[in-house]
Each structure stands twice: as structure tokens, then as C-alpha cells.
Amino acid sequence: MATPTTQGTYTKAGWELRALSGQRGDDPKLASRGGLRSDDGTEDALVMNVHHLELFYYVAKHGGISEAVRNMPYGIQQPAVSGQVIQLEEFLGVTLFQRRPFALTTPGRELFEFIKPFFANLTPMAEKLRGGVSQHLRIAASETVLRSYLPEMLQTLRKSFPKLTVSLREG
Numbered sequence: 723m724a725t726p727t728t729q730g731t732y733t734k735a736g737w738e739l740r741a742l743s744g745q746r747g748d749d750p751k752l753a754s755r756g757g758l759r760s761d762d763g764t765e766d767a768l769v770m771n772v773h774h775l776e777l778f779y780y781v782a783k784h785g786g787i788s789e790a791v792r793n794m795p796y797g798i799q800q801p802a803v804s805g806q807v808i809q810l811e812e813f814l815g816v817t818l819f820q821r822r823p824f825a826l827t828t829p830g831r832e833l834f835e836f837i838k839p840f841f842a843n844l845t846p847m848a849e850k851l852r853g854g855v856s857q858h859l860r861i862a863a864s865e866t867v868l869r870s871y872l873p874e875m876l877q878t879l880r881k882s883f884p885k886l887t888v889s890l891r892e893g
Contacts, residue, residue, distance in 0.1 A: 774810035775833075777803050778818060779841040782834040786824040795860070797891050857886045862893040 780790035781803065791800050811818050818830035826834060859879075861872065868890055876888060 768813070770813060771806075771810065774806050774813070775837050776841060777806050778810055778830075778833065779837050781807060782819070782826055782830065783838075795858075795889060852885070857883055858889070859886060860889045860891070862891040865892050868892060 777790070777798075780794050781787050784790040784793050787800055787803050787807070791798065791803055807818065814829070814833075816829040817827050818833060819826045861868075863872065872890070880886060
């Protein structure tokens, strides 16, 4: 069994993020995993990236990467989603879904059912913490419209709806 070696470190707020090389156990897929170690040198603990889980949630919920990208509440490109979901699969050592045609695998269904209550309830919880239902407007338009016409309209709208949040997307 090969022993992982540190390739580089990044220290922030008392934790060291280490990129590891070499195999962990007999599974070559585990070679790319990173780990966290406390400054006091305590045991490595592999940590899942929550953003990768969120992206997988949208992919599973919407039945594919392209559809997920169209329905996410923030802008992210399809190659970025694909790459980060692949990183999650490598971290877990399993395939979460078949790409064409899209279908969740058994581990993918298990993971989706596990994370679904958390991600599905984030918006309602945020609204509750804000003291009521928030108002959100998503606008997709050309760069010209976003830059030339919307700023003045949104300032007027903001006066009538001070809690309004707006997501703008060029498209």
C-alpha cells in the first residue's frame, strides 16, 4: 500500500488543507482526495465539499447537468458543474449517475434521498430567519438590456419592494 504524500498546503483559520498523492488502500480513485488536519496534528479527516453536494442535488433534481444549469438560482457554466460532480464521484469512489441517457445509479439515488431534505428546505429556512416570505426576481437578458435599461427600473422597483432580491443573468 502506497503512503500518501503532501503535495502542497493551504492554511486558513487553524486548518490545513492538503492535496495528497499516492493511493489510499487499494483504490486508485482515492488518490486525488484531499484531507483536513488541525494545526495540532490530529488525524486526517476527509471532508465532502458541500458545494459539490449542492450541484449534485440540482443535477439529480432536474434530470441532468444541462437542465440543472438552467434552473440553478445562480449562474454557473455546464463544464464547471460537470467537473465538480466528477470530483464528488471521485471523492466517494462511485458513479452517481449515467450521463446518456440520464439515470441515477443506486448510490446516486441514496445520496440524493439523503441530501434532498436539507437542500430543499434551505430557501424556506432563509425566509423564516428573515422574518417572513422574501421576494425574489430572476431576470435573464442581453448585456445591453442589463446594463442600459434595468438599473433604473430596478431602483424604482426597490423603492416599492425593499426586501426584493434580484438575480441577473446574461443570456
